Amino acid sequence: MISETGYSNNGDASKVTDLPVVAVSNVSKRFGIVQALNGVSANFYRGRITALVGENGAGKSTLMRIMEGEHRPDDGTIYVDGQAVSISSPREAHALGIRVIHQEPEIIPELTVAENIFVGDLRARYAVLIDREDLERRAQQMLDAFGVAGVLKPCEICRGLGPAQRQLIEIMRALRPGARLLAFDEPTSSLTEEEAVRLFALIRKLKSEGVSIIYISHRLREVMMIADSTITMRDGRSVGEAPMQELDEAKMVRLMVGRPISDLFQRRKRELGPVQVVLDRMSTDKISDISLSLRAGEILGLGGLVGAGRTEVARAIMGLDTVRSGSMVIAGKPYSPKNPADAIRAGIGLVPEDRRQEALLLLQAVRDNISLVVPDKVSRWGFFSWRKEAELVHHHVEGLRIKTPSINQAVGKLSGGNQQKVVFARWQARGPKILILDEPTRGIDIGAKAEIYRLIESLADEGMAVLLISSEMPELLGLSDRIVILRSGKLAGELHADVATEEQILDLAMRTTHKRAP
Structure with a gap:
């Protein structure tokens, strides 16, 4: 019992x-x-x-x-x-x-908020028509009771709602009597x-x-x-x-x-190569006067509170946001990208924060997602080669231990950790000199995180310059060689990771004065 x-x-x-x-x-x-x-x-x-x-x-x-x-x-x-x-x-x-x-x-986009909340319990008037007055009254009572009336309206069509609003509807539906x-x-x-x-x-x-x-x-x-x-x-x-x-x-x-968290990170001293990235007082509509450098074989952490401008730095480097002033130098050459294609040609890759919306073709196969940016490596005499693509994809699937029934599996059916590995495999196949990682372990479990950490460290060991954006302090401190902190779109300070603490990072992220570590 x-x-x-x-x-x-x-x-x-x-x-x-x-x-x-x-x-x-x-x-x-x-x-x-x-x-x-x-x-x-x-x-x-x-x-x-x-x-x-x-x-x-x-x-x-x-x-x-x-x-x-x-x-x-x-x-x-x-x-x-x-x-x-x-x-x-x-x-x-x-x-x-x-x-x-x-x-x-699971929301029906063509229905209203009230209809989605009470789907399966749409009371009829005159045995034919939905009693909309009763439906919207009941929905409003639920929204009022849980303090979300300012977020959702009973008569609002659900097609344009964001993830948080859709989730609230699912909660309201579950909370019916x-x-x-x-x-x-x-x-x-x-x-x-x-x-x-x-x-x-x-x-x-x-x-x-x-x-x-x-x-x-x-x-x-x-x-x-x-x-x-x-x-x-x-x-x-x-x-x-x-x-x-x-x-x-x-x-x-x-x-x-089955092991302590300290074992997840194996940060070690690396021989750093030449400077690969220089930002000199770079400004866009969202960030101002950002100056930093990144060398081959280095992992540079980019920290700060949500909205501090970290992703905006990545977007500027990738040519997604227009640089209004200042300059960028990539591998010793002046760099002014107009779009991500310019960035890729310059040897830059990006693992974005939202892999499902911004990185992956969810309905396409694993093989299609990995080979997306390497057309020259999957062709023969100018013609696409299924065999060369399969060889390349199998190599990276096995190397990164991506768990998939086959390389023809739709990537949207993989777990979050394996989806993220597919994004890494894409860039590993391309072989960029510089890799930008924006929240690379968001939404994946601790075991997959450990594998991603090992991958990041191995890429740096091979000489890749890595810009790591992360909101997770253990991740930022455990992987980075140096950490640059942003606040309100500006540089707030820089710390050497071997002596940095969470308290120091938060202190810099929450104040306005610029402070650079010795």
Whole structure:
């Protein structure tokens, strides 16, 4: 029988008498030869936020699909209010109050906000027409109740809504009467910082009203900020459960991957080559008087708060934004790109912040995405060669250990980490002298991060000049040789990474005076 012991709502380890809203006991699931879940047990309590963390493939999504009724477990039992239940469809899960909000919201773009919230429950007037007055009144009540009336309007068509607004609709839909357990799967992956803050406020409101929350995220600092307790999964098993105050980021990483976070970085001294990039008082419409240099074999970190101008530096170098004043020199030659094609010809590559929107052709095959910028390497006597393309793509897929059924697999069906590896493979095939990385590990799990880190270090070892833009302090400090900090579109300071600290970086990012390390 499921234990009735858990943590109290304020996060301490005292006993509570409540039964879990939902509990899973010794749940296992196998897909062919893959053991996706192996004897997983977990309790989810009323008015508590439980984080579920682990690498891709750890079993988190499979557990959610079993709780939602998309898969049936091979072994084990699900309990709702202490009673064993059999859930064979999402409809049955919804009837029990279990709802999962997936990473990609399923919104019907031609319908209004109100219609999307109450899809499947569109009450009719005169048995024929939708009662729009009642529909919009109910939608407005929900928007008002959760403090998002200023963000969404009931009669608004959903086609032009952003990711955060679409996600709010999915949440409102899940919160229709009867919601008791709500699972969020990577909810902030496409949100701005302001939108994430609004989402956290909504989640805390749900908690205060007694809803049980499961929060799944690779962003461990978010987990530490919002969760009451954490369940860590690895290789289909639950390997640790603890109240949040007993954990820190390093302990969670160690549980997830079986090694300390310090092992993720292997920064070592490299022989630096000639200067590859010089920006001299460069200004665009978004940044002003930016001066920096980058040498072959060097990893230069670019830090600062959101909106400080880091991405805008990358856009200027790639020819995406017009340089209004100042100058750029690439590999010793004056450089004034008009578009990204000029940048690529000059030996520059970019891994952008939003790989799905700005880097990948999601419906195209892995082979097409990798060979995109190397037409000369996949042709013979001026004609495209399927054989040469396949050889080149297989080489990089194997070298970067990209997990894909075949090189003909649509890249949109790969995991986030493998999608990012495809973007790296594209540039590795091209062989640029300079590689700009804008948030290169955003939205990928800790195991894939470790592989990306090793790749970045190996590229620098081979003599590539790397400009690394990152909001993750351990990443910035662990990989960079030097760190340049921006604030409000201007240079705020520079630090040597071997002596820099998070506090120093934040201090420079939040003040206006320019300060350069000795």
